[in-house]
Amino acid sequence: MLKTVLLSLLAIIVLGIVVVLALAARKPDSFQVTRTTTINAPPERIYPLIADFKAWSAWSPWEKKDPAMKRSFGGPETGAGATYAWAGDKNVGEGSMRIVEAKAPERLSLKLDFLKPFEAHNDVVFSLAPQGSATTVTWTMTGPTPFVAKIMHVFFDMDRMVGGDFETGLAALKAAAERPA
Template identity: 55%
Template sequence: MLKTIALILLAALGLLLAYAATRPDTFRVERSRVIAAPPERVFGLIHDLRQFNTWNPYERKDPALKGEYSATTAGPGARYAWQSDKVGTGSMEIVDATAPHRVDMKLDFVAPFEAHNRAEFTLQPEGAGATRVTWALHGPVPYLAKIAHLFFNMDRMVGQDFEDGLAYLQAVVQKPAGS
């Protein structure tokens, strides 16, 4: 009886591992929000990492987070590294920016797992004085991550953080002057 159960569990594990191997080799998470401000106003809050971190949802998750900026904090070459018990350890660097429409970042995570991804922010005018901001993250999915993705929905987890971040961005952008 015990041998039969062990064989069934081993077969189920084998099927699970085989199924994980068929999963996509890349992922993409994307969220958008329309913000009542022109792209030029929104761009500055993404393109400058000090401004970015005033609304970054991951900074808000851990008030004890330790971060360090490079000498350049805005535009290509701007870099920010962080250490946190709650949101991990890693760095981001702006690798390309086209004012006021796009900012591309390289994200390198060290802990709790290693990952090398890209984040893209696109800003499109929408109506009179409004901007559609899209935040996307994409990257490779190594085999061990494919197994993890069977149990954790990356789109739901990261997507919720992006939705929160875009709501924080909107609040910062639309905050009345002098408040």
């Protein structure tokens, strides 16, 4: 009787693992998270808040999650080649960013490398499109999804996990850019 129960339990566990692996295999090989907002300011006012990593303290949602995190900056102050590295608590992890393309005031591309809590290498693009006296700002992150990450994506939706932070960051960017000078 005990042997039958244990074998049944083992069969259920194995079946569960097979189902998770099958679902993971069907996940896409890459992911994309995108959020957009309209800011009542010209691109020339918004772009410096994105192109200078030291200005991120005014709007980045991760800056607020761990105010005690260690930060370091390198390269030029703004634009291509500027770097930012951080090491913080479990809310922000550890990693670095490097600006790889700076096309003021319409586009900024970053290489984003996470070391902790897990290693990941992603691309980030900020696009700024004038719309009359306002600007549409789009924040996009893309990256590969290796099989281990696909297993995680069976249980966690990357868009929901990161999208909320993007929305918070864009709202703070809007507030900073619309603040009277």
